[in-house]
Amino acid sequence: MTRISGRIVTPDAVVRGHLDLDGDLITAIVPDESAGDDMIVPGFVDLHCHGGGGHTFTTGSSEAARAAAAFHLAHGTTTMLASLVSSPFDLMRSAVAAFQPLVADGTLAGIHFEGPYLSEVRCGAQNPAHLRDPSMTEIQDLIKTGEGAVRMMTVAPELPGALDAITYLAEHGVLAAIGHTDATYDQTHAGVAAGATVATHLFNGMRPPHHREPGPVVGLLSSTIVCELIADGIHLHPGMLAFAAGSAGPGRSVLITDAMDATGMPDGQYELGGQDVVVADRVARLAHNGAIAGSTLTMDVALRNAVAAGVSLVDAVHMASTTPARLLGLADRVGALRPGLRADVVVLSADLTLRTVLRSGKG
Known part of the structure; x- marks a missing residue:
């Protein structure tokens, strides 16, 4: 003992x-x-992570995925999804095949596709060359190939075919997330009604709130959806983090890293989804337009930042571990x-x- x-x-x-x-x-x-x-x-449960320690999930390499998972495990993340960015379908499919054994042996809890069914207007650091409307053929193929490994997919609900895709995902055990979206308030609620249960990094990659058109942020906060929050002090001001966590409550808020391979590495030149990224003073930005490109955050720091922002420790632990575990259907284990x-x-x-x-x- x-x-x-x-x-x-x-x-x-x-x-x-x-x-x-x-x-x-x-x-x-x-x-x-x-x-x-x-x-x-x-142990922390990270629903949204693209890599770390110099290793990325986004190329579909099983060797790199094991190394990235090991890096984040050393920072307290004992359960995680491997997040990809918008990519050609061939890469998406090969990544599922490569990562499925890692899901089977417990290295990963599953795969998260952040795209490619996202808004061009709110693409952020997603590569616009790979964005497209939801394809049921692609989605069905990925779910079948993964044999349970595909656990989450981010979709912009305003796109043609998005609501049908969200319903299909929910009916087949995949968390449908709303993100990188220019949706109106009503379109956002339609996505929730269709079966979406997660908000991908709330505020970031979304139409800003306005008092005459609340948009997706208020639409998501006013729904039953679970909201991802990047607690790095860069994506969200600490006051906004505390506001969102207080509005949704610990049962509807999760801390994520959105980390890229540069996490834990020196400042310099990196790559994400085929686009050049520059990391300076722990902030990752696209080289060509300065858009924030993921983070260099680890979950232990996210927890500490949430508490520093005014979230109670008990609530912050819910957000870092308990709520995401429940969302993944793992509350009886972790x-x-x-x-x-x-x-x-x-x-x-x-x-x-x-x-x-x-x-x-x-x-």
């Missing part, structure tokens, strides 16, 4: 005491006021510190600096 002592962040409270592990499972939480000041939280769940544990110092990461009880 392994015992970890400190302040244990459960789904409801912070309990000073001991977290007991037996093999790959959590067996007990034992209160003890004499336990130390380390903060003990569940996402919280509770007896019977997998021993995915992150130990932080009192100032929330990373100290130790365990996945299935192993460091």
